[in-house]
Amino acid sequence: MKIITFSLHTQQPLLATSFQGDPNSDVSYSFIPGSMIRGAIIGRYMKQHQLSELDLSNDTVKHLFFDAKSTRYLNAYLLSQDGNRTLPVPRSWFKDKDAEVTDDSTIWVYDFSLDRGDDLENSKFVGEYFCTEEGSCVRFYKEKRRINIHNQRDRKQGRSTQIKRDPQTKQLKGEGEIFRYEAIDAGQTFQAVILCKEADAAFLKKLLHKSQDLWLGGSQSAGYGHTKISEINCHDAWDEVSIPIEDRIDRESFTITLLSDMVLRDEWGQYAVIPPSAQHQVPVPLIEELKKILGVELQSKRSFTSSTLVGGFNRKWGLPLPQVPAFTAGSVFVFENISLTSEQIQQLETQGIGERRVEGFGRVVVNWLEENHFQVYPKPTKSTSQPTLKQETSRTLAAHMAERLLHKKLEQLLQKQIGRLAIQGNISNSQLSRLQLVARQALATGNCDLVLSLLDNLPANAKGQFEKAKIGTGKDSLKQKLDEWLRTPMSWISNPQDLTVKIADIERSITDEFAINNKLVEKYTLRLIMAVAKKAMKEEI
Template structure:
């Protein structure tokens, strides 16, 4: 067994819609489904190799269950959050503590409620509740060719997107059965991807990083810690599970879960003592066919089942955790945890505890190898921060830029791309000569004067981007903070002329690219 973990940072809102909401709305999952991540990896794979469905290697990578793509759950404090168990309850109008009814039954005289958050993390003996941030936007349908509403066809239809907000990071994992598959997958887990729907409308861009293969996968558990035996067997669903009854129909009941667990453990009988079951409906969308998948009922993530102790070896329980139960396990369905939680009550971490002051930075000796490495790391973090800010700015500024022909925008983009390969002085001269030429052409000058970047005329905005002194204000425009990229006591240098030159040009090119895309519509 090989375990690969990686992180997904949302650069734009991500809309992977769940089966909820009214017909005029799209509501995203609180997580990144494994099926979507698998599809993105397949797209990356196809860029370098042919996807032959009959090829055994392709089958083992993506289709037959040898490789399992786990859901991307929120990353908090360098830990991957997990679904809150449905056995957890709190007294009405009290936020803390949380009581685990799978460990000890609650007082029937108390009015109990479920916690509101979908995910949690253990912080010592406390529980940190996690709810992903959402991005809600209202849109008006428009004709794709006209680029505006056509009253006769669309009728000013208004719809709403409730997506995962940008700026968040999710953690996911891939489980594969042999080293050959891991060697193929690792190089694919980096760079910018697109996930979910409305990708041409400013949704779906993410950045994948921190992919690594765990050195000791034999005892790895999705929940962490060691698997312990007890006088019972507790199964907690870490993802939705698709199960079928004896007649082959999709079903949601303690009985079908009991049958699936017994079959996975290789035992004939297993008795369910109690269950905390949630049900959901699972669908999907096949981009190859352009059609939705059949909707079927499923056991919801967080469901908890308590069984009598099974007559099987400990390694069978490890195998159950690694392989899961039910169908579509390749897509992250059917993940379970065995004997995960034994604590009766969980105090909820307070907001003050979440925002502890950071420890003082580590002082590194000047000119030491450690300081050199820290400087390189800080520079990379700074570049990543700047690129994220540029992506955010370009979406807003470029979408509002109107009135310049697409041919003019693309010509200037090519000049900027050429200038990026030149020294700052030569590159600025090339671009300023172009702006002088624009000023001498009456029609073109009028286009550049009328067009606005925010509230500023395009020509003046470009002059600022290409000017040596005025260009230093780019960090303020992008709201870049060097201390956010600090490593120890090493802070990256924002005064570097080459850095100022490069990212002024990259900002200008990104805004023009977005504007050209809008003009094309």
């Protein structure tokens, strides 16, 4: 079996919707599900073969996308600073109740699956993190998230409409509901893995190489889901944990740790989340599955589990998949020690347990760690020393990167200003439209004099409207504020020192030669005027 690994860099927030939050919110998983990656590759396969839908009777389609014995698409987890794929924290890891996981201190963690001990009086689960072994220490990682607020809009009018009750039908009409999206933030790197047959590896790599750009998740038309593929590699041997199987055979107990969610059915065919128990000898789906794979009897000692609901979305149907209960990733099951060979452990870890294994469910590791307590270290901080770039191509690339980051900072500042500024008073939409039109004409060259000329040559009626209207919370009229912005474009930027970006020894700011030659501040000032005028026109409608 071949293993294909590749990195996914989030260029935009990514919404891999889970079943968390209230009905008017979408909360993303902390990882990129394997089902989402499989769906994106199916899309590339269909585009390459010019198909409108998949032929499920085709043997190639079956073993590439729907047969867990042939191909499996694993979840993409965060990449550590050392370039390793992190894994979900086991639910048997506990800490002192008052100990906090921070970026600048270490904490002691105790593995209760090995020894409960007496050192920890007030224990608490460490929390939902990803972890990795880096040398002789364990480090925790947490994905960054972004929360955006959206409101439902009328498709024809392009804005939300007031919700009213129809007097005849008594039904509510109109748009305007508020939605909250909590997505994986941009600027993060995840590692995805595909397990496949050797004959399929070259074809799947070709599909991945087709384009660097890959769109994943929901709300793609609203600025979500853009990722870039890189570092596509093929391996003959690969393990999700760094400990060789031979070193995990001789242990006091037989321990199963879930590296992804696991879906099981009981003997009656119902989805069930029943943890094994030493006290209650009831049929447990997990033990029955392990018996089929390993061919041995198992006696449970203890379990550290949690459950969740999993679903998905079927693009063929255009409908969500049924919600089913599952054991969450990180759940730990401890059994009495049994005699296993390295081949049996390899088969169990490669095959996985339960249903939907083609989508990355049911990944397990046997006898993972053997330290009953250890220290967790914060993420290593990056060095603050800036290297000197000697080659001209490197300096040019660093300059482009710094310029893009400077633009990003200006965009963020612009959005904040637009959010807090509002025009108050009676000013007609025709005057605002004329202001917006002239500012757009001046935007190409950054020539603020065009807008100043408009304001200086206004007819008496229009001039009166600009002078009577107010903007923001101050006492300045709209005309005074526009004059101030246009004659002194830096005046609306409160902390210009924060708008400095440095890549290696290349620095960019809004006062340097690059910004002056490109009239950067003037152009963003004109954009601010356009946005404020547009906002006032929309609020007037």
